[in-house]
Amino acid sequence: MKSLREQRPGLSKADYIRHFESQGFRKTEIETLHDRLKEFLSENDFQLNPEDDFHEDYKIVDLDDVELIDQVCDTLKLPHPTQEDYDSLNNEFQNLNARSTLTLIEKIKEKNTAYNKK
Secondary structure, eight states, rough: OHHHHHHHHOOOOOHHHHHHHHHTTOHHHHHHHHHHHHHHHHHOOOOOTOOOOTTTTTOOTTHHHHHHHHHHHHHHTOOOOOOHHHHHHHOOSSSHHHHHHHHHHHHHHHHHHHHHHH
């Protein structure tokens, strides 16, 4: 993390939230992802960059990425993603980062809302 911190600047939490709000994401989801990610990385003084790849930059490997996403979903009281959700994500995005994760969360929310309307 130290070398990543030296290579590129991160954003304050407020700027991180504003960055993704300007792309149409909701503050609650952004803030939850930010907080769970910081907790997951155990790096309180590390500022996240919206473009960081969770696998390459943060070294989140194996099933830790699924665990992180599950933690975000639990906090937001959403169902966990299905394999179909992950397949769709992998088809749409080249890497796992905040934007792809927020997109996944939005799709889960939409699917959950549609299911609850039935």
